[in-house]
Amino acid sequence: EAARLTEAVEQCATHMISLGADDANATGSIEDIGYALWRSARSPLLVGRLRREIAVLTDRLARRQDGQGFWMERRKEDTVPGVRATALATVALQRLGDDRYHEAIKKAVDWLIDQILHDIGALPHDAGGADPDIIANTVTMEAIRRSDLADNVPHVLATGDAWLVAGQTVLGGWQAESWSEDFVAGLVLEYLARRNEMLPQVDYLTVHTPLTDE
Numbered sequence: 001e002a003a004r005l006t007e008a009v010e011q012c013a014t015h016m017i018s019l020g021a022d023d024a025n026a027t028g029s030i031e032d033i034g035y036a037l038w039r040s041a042r043s044p045l046l047v048g049r050l051r052r053e054i055a056v057l058t059d060r061l062a063r064r065q066d067g068q069g070f071w072m073e074r075r076k077e078d079t080v081p082g083v084r085a086t087a088l089a090t091v092a093l094q095r096l097g098d099d100r101y102h103e104a105i106k107k108a109v110d111w112l113i114d115q116i117l118h119d120i121g122a123l124p125h126d127a128g129g130a131d132p133d134i135i136a137n138t139v140t141m142e143a144i145r146r147s148d149l150a151d152n153v154p155h156v157l158a159t160g161d162a163w164l165v166a167g168q169t170v171l172g173g174w175q176a177e178s179w180s181e182d183f184v185a186g187l188v189l190e191y192l193a194r195r196n197e198m199l200p201q202v203d204y205l206t207v208h209t210p211l212t213d214e
Helices: 002-024 030-041 044-049 051-063 082-095 100-115 134-145 152-167 180-197
Strands: 071-075 078-082
Touching: 002 030, 002 044, 002 051, 030 044, 030 051, 030 071, 030 082, 044 051, 044 152, 051 071, 051 082, 051 100, 071 082, 078 082, 082 100, 082 134, 134 152, 152 180
Parallel strands: none
Antiparallel strands: 071 078
16 A cells, blocks of 8 residues: 555656646646646645645746736637636645745636626636636635635625536536546535635645755
């Protein structure tokens, strides 16, 4: 078991290093980077063992943010402000970053709130889209709850949460492009179960503690 765990951690490290290599030339997908960091943040063990890789990616992620608060994502031959990408990047910085990213997080949350489809109460995959996206909405609701703005927009949270609940399929799951239904269901259910525990704070400060040999 220990050997398998070590191998899995090494695979995660290799993947994050490859994402960092792409991002050094500003070619890495923000959605991929944000997703990798977001997944890592769910495991204290990974956060502890991949401190260096996480620190590199969070720093590069912050440097690629647009001044208006969003992150661009490539779609075919063009780039667009990505709502899902921005939500994943924001929560990654909230969970894994420190006070250096406070202003970046605030700008991102402000921008995400502006992307809400007001006739629906949810958010699209990318800015300007007309169809709501389960992932963008779930992760944005988390980003808002982890921000200093949560108390100012209770109606946004209530409407977004209600849309999530209403989006459950007759089989009990949720569907989102490029994500498996069971994983999406786990994401939504975890958010709904933990939403009242989400506070404007950093989850894991160990990423930015001095790196020492163990």
